[in-house]
Amino acid sequence: MKTVFSPVELKHAPKNEIADGQLRPAVEIPSRAEIVLRTVQERALGEVVEPLDFGSQPLHRIHAADYLAFMESFWDRWIAEGRTAEEAFPYVWPIRSLRADPVPEHIDGLLGRYSMDAGTPIGPFTFEAAKASANAALTAAQLVKDGGEGSAFALCRPPGHHCGKDFFGGYCFLNNAAIAAQWLLDQGAHRIAILDVDYHHGNGTQAIFYDRPDVLFLSLHADPRHEYPHFLGHEDETGEKAGTGFTRNWPLPLGTGWETYSEALEEACRWLHVYKPDYLLVSLGMDCYREDPISKFRFNSEDFTSLGQRLKRLGLPIVFLMEGGYAVDALGTNCVNVLDGFKRA
Amino acid sequence: MKTVFSPVELKHAPKNEIADGQLRPAVEIPSRAEIVLRTVQERALGEVVEPLDFGSQPLHRIHAADYLAFMESFWDRWIAEGRTAEEAFPYVWPIRSLRADPVPEHIDGLLGRYSMDAGTPIGPFTFEAAKASANAALTAAQLVKDGGEGSAFALCRPPGHHCGKDFFGGYCFLNNAAIAAQWLLDQGAHRIAILDVDYHHGNGTQAIFYDRPDVLFLSLHADPRHEYPHFLGHEDETGEKAGTGFTRNWPLPLGTGWETYSEALEEACRWLHVYKPDYLLVSLGMDCYREDPISKFRFNSEDFTSLGQRLKRLGLPIVFLMEGGYAVDALGTNCVNVLDGFKRA
Numbered sequence A, B: 001m002k003t004v005f006s007p008v009e010l011k012h013a014p015k016n017e018i019a020d021g022q023l024r025p026a027v028e029i030p031s032r033a034e035i036v037l038r039t040v041q042e043r044a045l046g047e048v049v050e051p052l053d054f055g056s057q058p059l060h061r062i063h064a065a066d067y068l069a070f071m072e073s074f075w076d077r078w079i080a081e082g083r084t085a086e087e088a089f090p091y092v093w094p095i096r097s098l099r100a101d102p103v104p105e106h107i108d109g110l111l112g113r114y115s116m117d118a119g120t121p122i123g124p125f126t127f128e129a130a131k132a133s134a135n136a137a138l139t140a141a142q143l144v145k146d147g148g149e150g151s152a153f154a155l156c157r158p159p160g161h162h163c164g165k166d167f168f169g170g171y172c173f174l175n176n177a178a179i180a181a182q183w184l185l186d187q188g189a190h191r192i193a194i195l196d197v198d199y200h201h202g203n204g205t206q207a208i209f210y211d212r213p214d215v216l217f218l219s220l221h222a223d224p225r226h227e228y229p230h231f232l233g234h235e236d237e238t239g240e241k242a243g244t245g246f247t248r249n250w251p252l253p254l255g256t257g258w259e260t261y262s263e264a265l266e267e268a269c270r271w272l273h274v275y276k277p278d279y280l281l282v283s284l285g286m287d288c289y290r291e292d293p294i295s296k297f298r299f300n301s302e303d304f305t306s307l308g309q310r311l312k313r314l315g316l317p318i319v320f321l322m323e324g325g326y327a328v329d330a331l332g333t334n335c336v337n338v339l340d341g342f343k344r345a
């Protein structure tokens, strides 16, 4: 299985995040990608290739033009405003009774207008890295579509699944899975499924396709009543309008281990059998791991192998896209366990 | 003119706030109330009285029961969860495409569910102080209604006008002006006007009464395109449903001085003449002052006297309620200038 990765993805290097009312060392850091890359190479998963540049058009198919313009111009504006902080955090949001439009002109208003949390810093190279990450997703999709590969691994960083049509958050700036799904549809595919196995609900991906039947979104994750992102990912969310029935969530209790998880996974697999997608995209987070510093599931490293093996039995063309996972030391092992489990099954 | 103040209001003592992605020393601090109290006494504005306790019923007339239960129980939960931070900040919000309901059970989910910004810390005595502040507002209203006083000053702290039906933010936890307005209506008044002269738009007050004709909301403030709260306070917001026409905003450019401001104030006074309220509540912020550390208008201290003089000419029973103003050294002078200007005009 080929891995797609660009060193440009490492240029997004957050220093801190805001959590519990404190500045804490960031957990979504470049070494996450580095250790996965190293493990891919050590375990000889397959060739590592650099992404092609797909330009901005595939980003515009998912994200609002004003959001992309904001991301593109943000850091220059931050500097032009004389801000000295080495990374930017939003601090006020247009929640209920407040208006997202008209879009503010003030830079802190813009930050809040286009975000969902206070834990996702933007630095000078954030958007450059996010675009490289999206190109990795697109290139992996192209390898599966045109390259005669039954599967490919997009080593994406920053991740994507919390990012919505017009907001960043949850360490995500471009929705890599959504961008790749739409690109495959635009290339002629009829039905795409996205299976999100990150510990956190993929709220951005769900919202982007919520009213559409051409993308089936399935997510297994910690119950949002007890875990970030807190405000989406409930069982009663099943799509709307033409998309009714094409979203499925399995919110699972804190402390879930592989045994319980795999039962929900079997259900998700039955949905995939019924839907018969042309391609399956897997939003692959490794934060279900028992040692993950911000998560509360109980996967062992071997459970990730089982996950890969189970996905192989679907018999679908698959694009794996990296999402979260913050136990950096074990991240390479856990990630490559999925991919190698898949490859060897 | 009597002043209503409780020392309990001082118990909310924030240490930091989050702005520009940094923890900064809080600006909404107890000494704000202390200097105003001292100046009221030095300049012999009138008797200072302690608020009566109106209980929780008047709070329930404005705020959602679940929000009040959250505020009441929050700090005990924070401690029970083993949190060690000495004040709590939210960090994720239910913006568009995310759901405010179901309400999360996780304490950080709750914080985000019930707030609008990351700059408003909750500490152990925050809600106790907020209730004392609301009681000060209610007591001042009662002095004007029953006490034979044509005017009274509620020395409220924390302030209230950013706080909505079910969210805190902008240093505000209970909407003192809204609570006092509703109480006056419940006591038999037919029409209340709220004039908000704080530098920032009173988004909470506006939203609470947006569909009602029995409370006229008028606000002069810095244009939200360029200033906090960024997401409400535009000129095109004029009320909805039965409240259509009963909200008026004058968003003013950064750098506005008294000359420009007073033209907008004249317009607001014309609305008050037409509406003929039984009582006028003035949300009195002093952050239009040229030296205010977080604001960008250009009032001199004498302009606050002019403001008080102009309000006297309305000939209405008035309850003044303190809102913002962060140039602490001048806050007492500027505040009492309004009140003394009113009293002596």
Ligand SMILES: [Zn+2]
Pocket: A198, A199, A200, A285, A287, A323, A324, A325
């Ligand atoms: Zn995650």
Ligand SMILES: [Zn+2]
Pocket: B198, B199, B200, B285, B287, B323, B324, B325
């Ligand atoms: Zn203010």
